Amino acid sequence: xxxxxxxxxxxxxxxxxxxxxxxxxxxxxxxxxxxxxxxxxxxxxxxxxxxxxxxxxxxxxxxxxxxxxxxxxxxxxxxxxxxxxxxxxxxxxxxxxxxxxxxxxxxxxxxxxxxxxxxxxxxxxx
Numbered sequence: 714x715x716x717x718x719x720x721x722x723x724x725x726x727x728x729x730x731x732x733x734x735x736x737x738x739x740x741x742x743x744x745x746x747x748x749x750x751x752x753x754x755x756x757x758x759x760x761x762x763x764x765x766x767x768x769x770x771x772x773x774x775x776x777x778x779x780x781x782x783x784x785x786x787x788x789x790x791x792x793x794x795x796x797x798x799x800x801x802x803x804x805x806x807x808x809x810x811x812x813x814x815x816x817x818x819x820x821x822x823x824x825x826x827x828x829x830x831x832x833x834x835x836x837x838x839x
Contacts, residue, residue: 746780746839752830760793760809766837767798768828769809778826778837779812785819798823 748763755761755776760769767779767790781790783800790807792799797815799806805817812823826839 746826747837749834749836752833752835755835758796760798762790762793763837766826766839767793767809767823768835768837769798770835771796771810774830776828776830776835776837777809777812778828778839779807779809779823780826780839782824783819784821784823785817790823 746765748766755770757773769777788802805819806815828837
């Protein structure tokens with residue numbers, strides 16, 4: 714074993730620090746909300762809440778995923794009524810088929826994710 718100290722130039726130190734920070738930032742940006750649920754748990758013509766995701770089945774075999782965050786002021790969508798979901802904080806209601814605003818103060822549609830059905834499970838991501 715050598716008694717000489719390890720040498721690290723200022724440039725090497727800054728480059729290594731920047732690379733580490735960039736990697737951590739990109740890893741955090743790449744994370745997405747993801748949920749899985751049995752197909753039978755999602756009613757045809759309705760939806761279910763799965764964590765921060767709304768998983769809908771507007772028609773048999775057609776699945777959609779939306780964020781539970783209301784686009785109006787960021788409250789949580791907290792009510793399902795057949796083919797619509799509602800943010801009860803300000804009364805905005807959205808269609809589960811396409812996420813569009815049906816009524817209320819919201820002007821923007823729900824943020825859409827992706828939903829895929831395979832092997833009896835619906836997997837949704839935002």
